[in-house]
Amino acid sequence: MTIRVCAAVAALICPLIFAAAAAAADRQDSHQLARDLFKQLVEIKTTESGLGSTPAAEAMAQRLRDGGFAAEDVHVVGPGGRKQNLVARLKGTGRKRPVLLIGHLDVVEALREDWTVDPFVFLEKDGYFYGRGTQDMKDGIAIMMTTLLRLRAEGYKPDRDIILALTADEEGGTANGVDWLLKNRRDLVDAEFVLNHDGGGVMLEDGRAVQVDLTASEKVYADFDLTVTNPGGHSSVPPRENAIYSLARALDRVSSHDFAFELNNVTRAYFEHMAKHADAARAAVLRGILQTPPDPAALKQISEDPIYNAVVRTTCVATRLSGGHANNALPQTARANVNCRILPGHSPEEVRQELVQVVGDPIVKVRYYNFLTEQLDEVAPNVRGYAPPPLRPDVVKPLERVAAKMWPGAPVVPAMAVGASDSIYTNAAGLPTYMVSGTGLPRDDFRAHGQDERLGVQAFYDAVDFFYDYLKAVVSYR
Numbered sequence: 001m002t003i004r005v006c007a008a009v010a011a012l013i014c015p016l017i018f019a020a021a022a023a024a025a026d027r028q029d030s031h032q033l034a035r036d037l038f039k040q041l042v043e044i045k046t047t048e049s050g051l052g053s054t055p056a057a058e059a060m061a062q063r064l065r066d067g068g069f070a071a072e073d074v075h076v077v078g079p080g081g082r083k084q085n086l087v088a089r090l091k092g093t094g095r096k097r098p099v100l101l102i103g104h105l106d107v108v109e110a111l112r113e114d115w116t117v118d119p120f121v122f123l124e125k126d127g128y129f130y131g132r133g134t135q136d137m138k139d140g141i142a143i144m145m146t147t148l149l150r151l152r153a154e155g156y157k158p159d160r161d162i163i164l165a166l167t168a169d170e171e172g173g174t175a176n177g178v179d180w181l182l183k184n185r186r187d188l189v190d191a192e193f194v195l196n197h198d199g200g201g202v203m204l205e206d207g208r209a210v211q212v213d214l215t216a217s218e219k220v221y222a223d224f225d226l227t228v229t230n231p232g233g234h235s236s237v238p239p240r241e242n243a244i245y246s247l248a249r250a251l252d253r254v255s256s257h258d259f260a261f262e263l264n265n266v267t268r269a270y271f272e273h274m275a276k277h278a279d280a281a282r283a284a285v286l287r288g289i290l291q292t293p294p295d296p297a298a299l300k301q302i303s304e305d306p307i308y309n310a311v312v313r314t315t316c317v318a319t320r321l322s323g324g325h326a327n328n329a330l331p332q333t334a335r336a337n338v339n340c341r342i343l344p345g346h347s348p349e350e351v352r353q354e355l356v357q358v359v360g361d362p363i364v365k366v367r368y369y370n371f372l373t374e375q376l377d378e379v380a381p382n383v384r385g386y387a388p389p390p391l392r393p394d395v396v397k398p399l400e401r402v403a404a405k406m407w408p409g410a411p412v413v414p415a416m417a418v419g420a421s422d423s424i425y426t427n428a429a430g431l432p433t434y435m436v437s438g439t440g441l442p443r444d445d446f447r448a449h450g451q452d453e454r455l456g457v458q459a460f461y462d463a464v465d466f467f468y469d470y471l472k473a474v475v476s477y478r
Contacts, residue, residue, distance in 0.1 A: 034464045037142040039122040042131035046106045052082025053105040053168035064088050067149040083168040083175035087188045092158035100163045100191035103140045104170030107133040108449045128454040136448035140197035147468045158475035170422050178422040182429045194426045199417050199435030204442045209407035213415040215435035217266040217388040219341040221420035222348035223369040225376050232332035243334035244323045250359040251318050257358045259314040266388045266416050273413040310418035316340040344385030352380045389432035398473030438466030
């Protein structure tokens, strides 16, 4: 090979090598930044009994200002005190209306004695990151923050502004940040559509991605208080009935009750997609529930899977118990909280009335717990879950393209969240909302709100890479 040919080959190959090396270094830097943010967030105790959201909002605001965001584009706002929210804006060309990214800073309570590790110390161990919020959802906050800081460092100018809102009280409390912003500072968060990072992940089986969820619908959250009262008395002369026994029977009836099977347009599309990619046995079961009426044997089999059952039914479960006032006295009051996740199209009041029928005992009072007023109401709201928004091409097509590159063979599946999220506020305000995260979770290792919450290290870094590519594709979609 002549020197001239060698030089020509080098001129072609060397830039590619240098570009690949630069991309790898950039990716490594973004992983380190994401990890640093993740650790900082987990170690700020943003529980209701802890510090609230304000310290985390202020810490992330400082990160953005240090990363080059102008002060006028970073706002810490809210009702004051412990429940402040962060809103930041990466300005684009203005050719299109903004996209809003949302995620909640607060996490559920975690008791040290319930965990094998400290829930508020970020720990990397055996290929996992441990800590409260590693699945729900400080991973998402770190990922969205990293993406915006990376885009700002690049001087990237998207076709539309990117707004990030990190908010309070999604997990409970009376100062929900998304609701507050929409009612009090709509100017900061008004957008054409919303991407909520609190869902829409990647399902893993044996470490392999089997589906990528696009969550476009969700259940309605409701709590119901079941209370039994009687005069009580001395425990040395026990009657056959007391408040605790009556409550226990009521809860037993609730636990064995199946709400009606139902599919909507999103969940039907979900099972149709799943049937196409399942093995023969599972596909037959899934096709069985898609029949009208559904095949009884298939429905029975689906109902035995807690995840699938939660997709096709309203579910209710007892989550808290209290009763009695002394060890040597008959209880005068026994109470339980029953938490329900209600299918779209149905209201809490419908479910309350069904619970009354299921309990079938007039001495058990069934009331709605209004978390906004922290009061018990005799009648629950009649508000029904929102209709799923249309599946926008600029949300779906980039997801299909990026997912195919990162997880070949794993289909993008429309899904319904079996829990509840801040999407209820944005959808109600007329902002179509989609849940997309790219975070991989094993089907059998979902630990959000539970003991020893954790997230795979590689799954986290994959989600960092995914969201950067995906958001860029969304805001540049033509």
